[in-house]
Amino acid sequence: MPTLILVRHGRSTANTAGVLAGRTPGVALDERGAEQAAALPARLAALPLVAAVSSPLQRCRETLRPLLDARPELPLHTEERISECDYGDWSGRKLAELTDEPLMTVVQQHPSAAAFPGGESMRAMQARAVDAVREWNARIEAEHGENAVYVMCSHGDIIKSLVADALGMHLDLFQRVHADPCSVTAIRYTRLRPFLLRLGDTGDLAPLAPREPSPDETKAAGAEADAAVGGGAGAP
Secondary structure: OOEEEEEEOOOEHHHHHOEOOOOOOOOOEOHHHHHHHHHHHHHOOOOOEEEEEEOOOHHHHHHHHHHHHHOOOOOEEEOHHHOOOOOHHHOOOEHHHHOOOHHHHHHHHOHHHOEOOOOOEHHHHHHHHHHHHHHHHHHHHHHHOOOOEEEEEEOHHHHHHHHHHHHOOOHHHHHHOOOOOOOEEEEEEOOOOEEEEEEEEOOOOHHHOOOOOOHHHHHHHHOHHHOOOOOOOOOO
16 A cells, blocks of 8 residues: 655744644744745655645645645645644634643543544544545555555644554554654555554655565565564565
8 A cells, every 4th residue: 555655734833933723724834834845845856756635724735835846747635634633712822821721631641532622522633534544545556556655744633643543552642742843754554554664754755765675575575464573574
């Protein structure tokens, strides 16, 4: 199945202002975020991307714009299900003041029980994002083959929840995962299980490019289902 390149949007004006943006319209990249986005085409240059999928929010579309300008042949798709968590009444509020809310402790320690007033639950957020990725994986594989690589630009909590799903972690542990603005998280999906190849990477991504396996690697991959210990079977 395909390799998914998850990009968190570049640093935004809400990030620098310490505001929980949520789905508030008009939240753009700040100067640093624009620089991060401008560097993205070079970072992804070695990867034969076949499609780009974006959250509908402005900061994600701005993050992908330099990549799409550099690769005009790359189709862009908008996916509502990877939009930011709907924080409801918390949207637009300062993070500093939200620390005093009793719900914040639940969000940090027991997120599977957290539902934002006037918004959605964190369980619902993860479920829709996982469903979206599963469907896009199937679509990309059907159209481009099992070794295809595609990029998806989304938000911190969405990416963290997808990593938790890929690792078989309970949602209550997802706050232990971190992804910086414009960092890359890569997940290789297979028939039996996903493999986390990168987490919050801000460096060289060339090793993620697919390559033809050697005969020994092909044989090892065929025995993947029987591997109970050791890290070699899932190596890229």
